[in-house]
Amino acid sequence: MSADDAARSALTGRRRFLAGSAAALGAAATAQLPFSGSASAATPGAAPATGSAAAPKLPDGLFRLGVGSGDPLPDAVVLWTRLAPDPMNGGGMPAVPVTVEWQVADDAKFTKIVRSGTEQAVPGLAHSVHADAKGLRPGRQYWYRFRCDGQISAVGRTHTAPSPLSAGGSLRIALASCQNWQHGYFTPYADMRAQDPDLVLFVGDYIYESAPAAGSVRLHTGKGEPYTLDEYRNRYAQYRTDPDLQAMQAYAPWVVTFDDHEVDNDFAGEVPQDPAKQSHDAFVARLTAAYQAYYEHMPVRATAVPNGPHIQMYRRFDYGRLVRLNVLDTRQFRTDQAATQAGAEDPSRTMLGAVQKDWLLKGLTRSPARWNVIASQIMMAETDLMPGKGKLWYYDAWDGYQVERNALMRQFQSVRNPLVLSGDRHLTMISDLKKDFADPKSAVVGAEFVGTSISSSGDQDQTVFHQQWDPLKADNPHWKVIDAHRGYHLFDIGESSVDAQVRVVDTVLSKKAKASTLARLQVRSDRPGVQVV
Numbered sequence: 001m002s003a004d005d006a007a008r009s010a011l012t013g014r015r016r017f018l019a020g021s022a023a024a025l026g027a028a029a030t031a032q033l034p035f036s037g038s039a040s041a042a043t044p045g046a047a048p049a050t051g052s053a054a055a056p057k058l059p060d061g062l063f064r065l066g067v068g069s070g071d072p073l074p075d076a077v078v079l080w081t082r083l084a085p086d087p088m089n090g091g092g093m094p095a096v097p098v099t100v101e102w103q104v105a106d107d108a109k110f111t112k113i114v115r116s117g118t119e120q121a122v123p124g125l126a127h128s129v130h131a132d133a134k135g136l137r138p139g140r141q142y143w144y145r146f147r148c149d150g151q152i153s154a155v156g157r158t159h160t161a162p163s164p165l166s167a168g169g170s171l172r173i174a175l176a177s178c179q180n181w182q183h184g185y186f187t188p189y190a191d192m193r194a195q196d197p198d199l200v201l202f203v204g205d206y207i208y209e210s211a212p213a214a215g216s217v218r219l220h221t222g223k224g225e226p227y228t229l230d231e232y233r234n235r236y237a238q239y240r241t242d243p244d245l246q247a248m249q250a251y252a253p254w255v256v257t258f259d260d261h262e263v264d265n266d267f268a269g270e271v272p273q274d275p276a277k278q279s280h281d282a283f284v285a286r287l288t289a290a291y292q293a294y295y296e297h298m299p300v301r302a303t304a305v306p307n308g309p310h311i312q313m314y315r316r317f318d319y320g321r322l323v324r325l326n327v328l329d330t331r332q333f334r335t336d337q338a339a340t341q342a343g344a345e346d347p348s349r350t351m352l353g354a355v356q357k358d359w360l361l362k363g364l365t366r367s368p369a370r371w372n373v374i375a376s377q378i379m380m381a382e383t384d385l386m387p388g389k390g391k392l393w394y395y396d397a398w399d400g401y402q403v404e405r406n407a408l409m410r411q412f413q414s415v416r417n418p419l420v421l422s423g424d425r426h427l428t429m430i431s432d433l434k435k436d437f438a439d440p441k442s443a444v445v446g447a448e449f450v451g452t453s454i455s456s457s458g459d460q461d462q463t464v465f466h467q468q469w470d471p472l473k474a475d476n477p478h479w480k481v482i483d484a485h486r487g488y489h490l491f492d493i494g495e496s497s498v499d500a501q502v503r504v505v506d507t508v509l510s511k512k513a514k515a516s517t518l519a520r521l522q523v524r525s526d527r528p529g530v531q532v533v
Contacts, residue, residue, distance in 0.1 A: 056094050058149040059085035065240045067146065068249035069158035070256065070299025071317070072199075074138040077158050077253060079104075080299035081146050083127040087237035088221045090230055095123045101147045102131045108143045108155060121148070126233050128296040138162040156250040159198070166320035168495060172198045174252075175489040177259070177377075177423025178205040178453030181239055182216035184508025188454050188487045189244035191503055191515035193251050195490055200252055201325075203423040204259025204377040205456065206294075207235050217458070217509055225264075227286050232293035240297065249299075256298050257313050257327050259377040259424055263290040266396050268336045270309065284309045314356050316363055323493055324369035326360055328352065330377045338395045344402050351401040364415045370495055370525060371417045378424045380405065381431035381448045384475040397424070409435050409445055417525050418446035419498060421489075426453040427465075428489070428502050430481040430521060432529040440477050444529040449500060449521075451489045455508045460484040480530045481519050498523040499533075 064087055068080040079102055086092025097120045104115040115135055121127040129146065136142065139162030146153040162169075174197035179186055192200070212220040226232045240246060260266055264286065265273045272278040278286070287309035295304055295311065303312055314329040333353025338344040352360065364372050374380075378397045386392035393399035412418045412433065420433065433446035465484040473479060485504035492499045500521045505513035520533040 056096065058083075058094070058098065058151075059092055060151070061085040062148050062151045063146065063153040065237060065297075066246040066250055067144070067153050067156040068254060068299045069144065069156055069252075070254045071301055071315075072159065072161050072253045074161045074163055075136050076132055076134040077136065077142075077160055078299045078301055079129070079131040079133050079144050079146075079156070079158075081129045081153055082237075082240075082296065083121050083129075083148060084237055087241060088234045091126055091233065091237070093123070093127045097122045098127060098148060100129050102129070102133070102144060103147075104133050104136065104142050104144045106140075106142065108157070110143065110145070114142070126293075126296045130300070130302065132301060136160045139166070154250055158253045161317075162320055164318055164320065167322070169320065169322055170492060170494045171319055171323055172196070173421075173491045173493065174200045175203065175421050175423075175449065175451040175491065176200060176454055177203045177451055178426055178456040179239070179245070180205075180208045180210075180453070180456040181218060181242075182208070182210065182213055182220055183458040184217050184455035184486065185511050185513075186242045186244045186454050187505050187508050187511070187513035188503070188515070189248040190513070191505065192488055192490075193244075193248050194515075195503070197252055197490065200248065200254045201375055201421060202254055202256045203375050203421065203451070204257060205261040205423065205453075206256070206258065206298075207232075207239050208261045208456070209235070209264055209290075210261075227282075227289070229289040229292060232290050233296065236293055236297040254299055255317065255325065255327060255375070256300065257329065257375060257377060258294055258331065260331060260396075262294055263287060263331075266337065267331065268334045269332060271336045314359065318369065321368050321370065322495065323371045323373055324363065324367045325373045325375065326363055327375045328360070328377065329356065334401070338400045341391060341393070344393055344395055344400045347403040349401050350404055351398060352404070357404070361411060364411065364418070367416065369416070371419055371493055371498065372415050374418065374420045376420055376422045379422050379429060379448070379450050380408075380420050381429070381433055381450075381478055382437035382476065383429070385472065387471055387475060406436065409433060409437075412445035413443065415446075417523075417528075419523060420446065420448040421491075422448060422450045423453075425450050426457040426484075427469075428452040428481060428483040428485070428487075428518070429479065430500075430502075430519075430530055431476075432478040432480065434478055437478070444478075446528055447523045447530045449489050449491075449530075452483065452485060452487050452502075452504070454488065455486060457484070457486075459486070459507050459509055480532055481521065483518055485518060487515070487518070496525050 062083045065082050070078050084091040100121050106112040119129045119131050141159040143157050145155045174192050209225050211224040221238045272283040291306040291311040317325040334351045335349045380398045398405040429450040431448045432444045434442050436442035486508045487504035490501040502518040504518045505515050522531050
């Protein structure tokens with residue numbers, strides 16, 4: 001199956017879940033639910049129920065890492081969990097395959113089970129489960145759960161996409177990125193859950209590979225950076241114990257991609273940040289471990305099972321004729337970062353690689369959708385760091401790949417309503433996309449929202465931030481909003497406009513935070529660019 005076929009989906013219409021269903025999503029509430037269902041409710045051909053005389057008795061707390069769903073299609077969605085009674089010490093499971101049952105129901109109390117089945121959780125994949133629940137109805141909300149050895153997971157909720165030809169409706173997307181365990185608690189997710197998004201789009205830096213740092217809000221597990229599979233597994237497990245993250249992952253389906261910190265800061269393809277310290281063979285081994293641990297902990301399809309140091313991550317989702325979502329991979333295929341302005345302007349440099357670039361351009365120009373959304377891990381609009389004459393760029397971002405980026409901007413002129421959603425920067429940076437950033441008078445061809453971080457960089461001093469960044473506004477007239485609070489962006493996408501909110505919290509240094517809307521913006525389908533409301 002191709003990446004396009006595996007990822008193709010459609011979703012229109014706001015889906016609001018039944019009143020009172022939220023209570024059923026807590027582990028305390030679900031622990032008492034019977035795992036029942038008649039044989040007629042089970043998926044035809046499903047394996048028999050778990051358990052046998054020869055099977056070892058498993059430890060308590062199998063589902064401590066929670067549940068999640070992702071990559072919704074019109075008739076299917078991936079259901080995820082990982083059996084890990086001792087999450088940060090290898091998982092705590094015996095080194096044998098274990099049968100895990102799953103159920104999908106029309107209601108939170110599981111009175112009407114519509115699909116069920118079993119999966120083998122194997123030691124080689126850290127006893128993770130990626131159940132591709134098929135045969136579901138388009139545009140529907142569902143509840144799901146798992147059972148293993150008599151233990152029942154928390155209940156998650158999800159929904160499928162409607163049929164690909166569906167028109168109209170709306171879609172609410174929450175954009176998130178950059179959650180550093182050591183920099184703070186993941187408090188923005190509590191507010192995100194209250195805003196009830198249809199989909200969470202996570203564009204990178206789910207974990208950080210940094211070593212434990214004394215004085216942090218909370219310490220990373222391990223004694224240094226992760227390099228081995230066990231070390232990456234423990235790091236992911238630690239992040240997935242955060243209660244706000246765990247609750248949000250159970251609350252709505254996610255579409256994910258990775259950036260650099262899931263492996264190594266600023267890596268490019270098979271080139272590490274510090275090649276003098278990591279040989280090519282050593283880094284390939286590190287990539288292999290990191291990608292496997294990523295797959296094990298993300299709600300993605302089997303098309304993403306890594307092949308050694310390679311993983312298929314770019315893919316496409318069609319939400320009816322409202323939104324086409326193109327999820328990029330800006331790490332595996334890029335040329336190593338430039339170190340000079342001349343290097344950034346080298347026409348041979350690529351961010352996407354030839355195959356992915358061709359896939360993206362064909363998907364954009366042939367799209368039937370009203371909005372063509374591009375999930376890019378790193379910022380696409382220009383950031384000129386040099387006041388006055390001359391240019392100084394971040395070479396790790398699209399600025400370091402000038403020719404390819406500028407060609408893409410020209411292509412945007414023939415694309416219907418391009419909208420780029422990015423992360424990485426730990427800042428809110430909302431911009432018009434220009435045909436030629438060297439010419440302030442050039443045409444506006446699209447809009448970009450660089451979402452701030454969930455916790456990375458902690459509680460920044462806003463006065464210091466604006467003293468540093470405000471003087472650069474004159475050299476970056478395409479910027480509409482810049483800010484350094486922690487949080488996420490929320491988008492209500494309709495046929496005529498995208499209404500966006502910058503949602504921020506007052507702190508990530510404590511487990512509770514107050515959330516507010518910092519800014520409201522709009523992108524109109526008949527007018528390229530971003531307008532501050």
